[in-house]
Amino acid sequence: MASGLDRVVRSVAARARPGEPLVVGITGAVAAGKSTFAGQLRDALAAQGPRTELVCTDGFLMTNERLTELGLLDQKGFPPSYDQAAMHAALAAARKGPAVFPAYSHVIYDVDPALARTVEAPDVLIVEGLNLHHRAQPQPPSPDPVDLLIYIDADEALLEAWFLERFMGLWDAAEHDPTSFYARFRPLGREGTLGLARQVWEGINLRNLRENIVHARAGADLVVRKGEGHGVIEVTGPAAAP
Numbered sequence: 001m002a003s004g005l006d007r008v009v010r011s012v013a014a015r016a017r018p019g020e021p022l023v024v025g026i027t028g029a030v031a032a033g034k035s036t037f038a039g040q041l042r043d044a045l046a047a048q049g050p051r052t053e054l055v056c057t058d059g060f061l062m063t064n065e066r067l068t069e070l071g072l073l074d075q076k077g078f079p080p081s082y083d084q085a086a087m088h089a090a091l092a093a094a095r096k097g098p099a100v101f102p103a104y105s106h107v108i109y110d111v112d113p114a115l116a117r118t119v120e121a122p123d124v125l126i127v128e129g130l131n132l133h134h135r136a137q138p139q140p141p142s143p144d145p146v147d148l149l150i151y152i153d154a155d156e157a158l159l160e161a162w163f164l165e166r167f168m169g170l171w172d173a174a175e176h177d178p179t180s181f182y183a184r185f186r187p188l189g190r191e192g193t194l195g196l197a198r199q200v201w202e203g204i205n206l207r208n209l210r211e212n213i214v215h216a217r218a219g220a221d222l223v224v225r226k227g228e229g230h231g232v233i234e235v236t237g238p239a240a241a242p
Contacts, residue, residue, distance in 0.1 A: 004224060004232025005037075008150065009044045010241035011222055012124065015148050016050060021095045022124045023145065027132035027216050028152030030077065030205040031163035033230045037152060038128040050123035053094075057129025058104030060087040063111050077208050082131045091127060091145045094119050106170065109181035133212055135219035148239060151220035158228070159209070160201050167197040 016022050026038045038054055045052045060083050067073040072081050093099035103115035119125065132149065134140055154162075167182075171193050174180035185193045217223060221239035224232055 004235050005040055007235045007241050011239045021121050023147050024126045025132045025146035025149045026128040029159045029209045031166050032152040034128045034152055038126050042126055045124055052124040053119045053122040054126045055101040057131045059102035077130050088145045094125050097121055107180050133216035136215035149220045150222045151217045152224050154226040163201050164197050
């Protein structure tokens with residue numbers, strides 16, 4: 001029986017057309033494992049021949065400075081915190097030629113200009129991140145910025161556990177990196193930081209999931225359902241390969 005990743009690879013390959021860049025969106029909750037799955041998909045597709053690039057929507061977040069000016073810093077990841085026009089323009093430009101994609105650093109918790117890179121009309125462009133629930137909008141953008149939308153799904157309890165694990169991993173790493181955003185939480189100790197992480201999950205990430213992100217699931221071409229350990233349980237949707 002084919003693995004979940006294999007089924008997604010076949011589904012994407014079935015949509016690809018020579019000379020026509022295919023834009024594949026991957027979305028889901030914070031800590032759902034979008035980046036890891038997107039990287040696995042990129043590598044699997046590239047191994048079959050198509051020139052495949054991977055970018056992230058996080059690069060189109062407004063900077064912390066700008067979010068602070070707008071009073072939106074505590075809504076980072078919510079729709080108003082993104083430069084959506086710039087993101088859609090970059091995706092459209094990448095279909096035809098060179099396009100610059102800014103990038104975000106989880107270590108400094110901000111857009112990092114040094115990480116920006118230029119992408120030149122690949123065969124497949126994978127874009128992963130939170131801000132891909134555009135199909136659920138009352139007036140979706142036209143044309144659709146992505147050709148194939150994949151939603152990474154999991155129970156909320158698992159998503160919370162994965163978020164806490166990631167947060168604490170960054171906190172641990174900050175012990176020897178004073179430039180890390182998470183270094184400021186070192187004085188709280190492990191239990192205090194864990195309590196803070198739970199507040200962040202419940203007050204920001206879970207709220208964003210329920211209010212915005214999950215609405216992408218109904219319009220997704222593929223839904224990748226995950227279980228314990230990020231294992232793929234099933235792949236469903238109108239574009240699912242057998």
